[in-house]
Amino acid sequence: MMEAVYVPLFFISAYFLVRRRYLLFSIFYFLSTTTHPGVLLWLPWLIYIAPSRRSSILYSLISILVGTVSFIPKLGEHVQFSLLPTLRNILIPTLRNNTNLIVILSLIAAVQVLWIERAGGATPSGAEGKAAEHSQPQHRTATLILLWLGPTLITNQWWDSLFFGRHALIASFGLAYLTALLISNHKFLISITIAYLLLTSVPALSLLRGPIPYLEEAKFAATLPPDGIYVTSHFARPQLQGVYRGTTIFVNEPGWAAKLPATASALYISPSAISDPYDLYSGPYLHLLSVSPTTYRSPRRLDYYDPITQLWFRFFSSPIFSSASRI
Secondary structure, X not given: OHHHXXXXXHHHHHHHHHOOOHHHHHXXXXXXXXXXXXXXXXXXXXXXXXXXXXXXXHHHHHHHHHHHHHHHHHHHOOEOOOHHHHHHHHHHXXXXXXXXXXHHHHHHHHHHXXXXXXXXXXXXXXXXXXXXXXXXXXXXXXXXXXXXXXXXXXXXXXXXXXXXXXXXXXXXXXXXXXXXXXXXXOHHHHHHXXXXXXXXXXXHHHHHHOOOHHHHHHHHXXXXXXXXXXXXXXXXXXXXXXXXXXXXXXXXXXXXXXXXXXXXXXXXXXXXXXXXXXXXXXXXXXXXXXXXXXXXXXXXXXXXXXXXXXXXXXXXXXXXXXXXXXX
């Protein structure tokens, strides 16, 4: 998806910032903010790592002028701020968009960073010289991590029917950074981590070559007799719109029930219309917030092949809590 381009643009801008190439920094940061206005939330992180904060602030303000205009309307777009959904939107994408091992190792590293900085010791990996190489005092690490991961609390609240949590992809690199701090001096742990990532990711990626649920539904809908009513999930609109040779109604869209006629020559209701807002799909994968007891152990879960997830399944046959009281 095009929006994911904001991640490399952001880190390229960060590279030029550290190298004191402020004009190139402002160009790439401008491009990243206009691609995804949420990048503005990581501006404090950029200013914090800047060699010259005065220059970085000046060029950042120039870049922000256009980004802010497009960011303000985003505040009212599919955003919900209430306690339980907010906690859910932080927890579930973080756990399922990153392998469980990376999340666990990053938490261990974060605790060690806080503990070591409090005691005035070395980095979690024991590499005392690395901080000096990069001119990063030990006491700055915790603040750096906080500014890196903190925006997730906001960006994960934006509803997304595609890859939920993609607005916080920059923070995922923060988790990877923490993990690297912990294991960088331990070749065995590095090998185990790489093997774990491959074991988790490769089978999940293979689903991209298989049947896509809504595309299969579209093929079926095209074969139905015309001039009837076809009811399906609103998630299937991109694949189903205009496919059926009659009237298509997408449930849970504004005013959808009023579109149902009192009588019809034929009425076809898809399984996705019945289960909506649960058991919805984003490509070949189950949408993170729509997993129900029916699909709790589905191979179409993004984290299904994660070994720790499989261990979890052995101890808990059904969800401890519903992923959504209302999606």
